[in-house]
Amino acid sequence: MKAHVHAGLHRALGLDASQLADFGPDGLLLSDAGRALKRLRQRASKAGFELRVASGYRNYQRQLAIFNAKAAGERVILDDNGHIVQRRGLSDKQLLTAILRFSALPGVSRHHWGTDVDVWDPAAVGADYQLKLTGEEYAAGGVFSAMSQWLDERIAADDAEGFFRPFVSDDGGVAPEAWHLSYREGARGLSALQSPGNLLPLWRGGEVAKRWGINAPVALLAALEADIEGILARFKVVDELL
Numbered sequence: 001m002k003a004h005v006h007a008g009l010h011r012a013l014g015l016d017a018s019q020l021a022d023f024g025p026d027g028l029l030l031s032d033a034g035r036a037l038k039r040l041r042q043r044a045s046k047a048g049f050e051l052r053v054a055s056g057y058r059n060y061q062r063q064l065a066i067f068n069a070k071a072a073g074e075r076v077i078l079d080d081n082g083h084i085v086q087r088r089g090l091s092d093k094q095l096l097t098a099i100l101r102f103s104a105l106p107g108v109s110r111h112h113w114g115t116d117v118d119v120w121d122p123a124a125v126g127a128d129y130q131l132k133l134t135g136e137e138y139a140a141g142g143v144f145s146a147m148s149q150w151l152d153e154r155i156a157a158d159d160a161e162g163f164f165r166p167f168v169s170d171d172g173g174v175a176p177e178a179w180h181l182s183y184r185e186g187a188r189g190l191s192a193l194q195s196p197g198n199l200l201p202l203w204r205g206g207e208v209a210k211r212w213g214i215n216a217p218v219a220l221l222a223a224l225e226a227d228i229e230g231i232l233a234r235f236k237v238v239d240e241l242l
Contacts, residue, residue, distance in 0.1 A: 012193035013202065014060035014112030015212050027056030030114045033183035036161040037117065040154075043161075049147040050123035054131055054179065057114055060202065061214060064106035070099045071219030078102060080175055082134040092223040100235045101175050106218060107199045108236055110166060115186040118179045121147040138178035148178050166237045173234040191236055196228045 010016035020028040026037060037053075044051040058066075069075040077085040077098050085098045110116040120131055121144050129143075138148040154160035164184050167177040201208035203224065205217030218224065224231060 008190065009193050009198065011113060012190040013107045013198060014058065014063060014109065015202075017057065017059060017114065020057065020114040026053045026117065028114055029056065029117075030183065030186040032162075033115045033186045036163065036183055040161040040163060043154075044147070044150065047150055048123075049121045049150060051119050051147070052122050053117045054120050054133060055118040056111065056116070058109060058111040060106045060112065060212070063104060063109045063112070064214065064216065064218060067099065067103060067106055068216065068219045070103060071095065078134070080135070082132060082136065092220050093227075096220045096223045096231070100173075100231070102177075104174075104235070105199075105203075105224075105231075107202055108194050108232070110180075110182060110187065110237070113187055113190055115183040116166075117181055118177075119147075119181055120144055120179060133177075133179050135176060135178065144179075151178075151181075171234075174237075194232070194236060196232070200225070200228070 007016065007019060011019055017028050019030065021031045021034060023029050023034040023037070026034060029037065037051075041051040066075065070077050073087060077087070077095075079085050079098070080101070087095065090098065104110070118133060120133070120137075122129070124143050124147065131137075136142050138144045142148075151160065151165075155164050160181075162183050162185055163181045165178065165180060166182045166187075167174050167180055170176050202212070202214060203209075203218040203221060205214060209215075209217075
């Protein structure tokens with residue numbers, strides 16, 4: 001029982017992918033999630049859509065690299081309209097909020113779990129199309145609006161092979177992401193394990209982090225520590241409520 005609890009914790013934080021299976025282009029997924037995604041793709045194909053994964057599993061280290069690069073100005077931060085956020089004059093707290101609008105903290109990303117994927121429809125665009133994963137692509141009139149509406153209808157009817165959209169409403173936390181699908185059963189309960197007590201030792205980059213091969217602390221650590229409960233409440237989906 002104890003080993004099972006630890007395995008769930010380590011998967012929740014993106015530290016261990018041993019429970020996941022390799023589904024080729026779809027990446028590492030829980031076996032049930034991978035099979036469900038295959039069924040959903042087959043149904044999408046019959047409806048005229050090519051359901052392709054743009055981004056799937058990411059471990060803690062990969063999410064740390066993305067987050068820290070954005071904090072350092074090595075990767076751009078986009079606002080809700082797809083425009084680059086101008087960093088000059090932003091406090092650490094404001095910068096943190098801007099990053100978290102579209103990018104999760106390491107250890108908090110749902111992409112750690114092998115249950116969540118970002119999807120698009122390459123059949124709807126040309127071969128040279130540069131995917132952005134922005135709201136306008138999936139909204140009415142957007143290039144992926146037809147596929148998005150098809151998914152809306154399946155999810156509303158609880159007929160999407162167990163998938164749902166975790167980021168649909170805008171309460172000032174994570175922006176709505178029509179491209180993000182989550183396999184509910186495999187994701188259930190993992191958000192509760194992403195707690196301050198489990199995250200802070202990793203974020204600080206000390207001995208606990210080093211045991212997992214993590215050699216750098218998370219950027220903007222002081223701003224995180226100052227309001228960790230509020231940040232997690234605002235930027236994390238509690239699956240038990242869905």
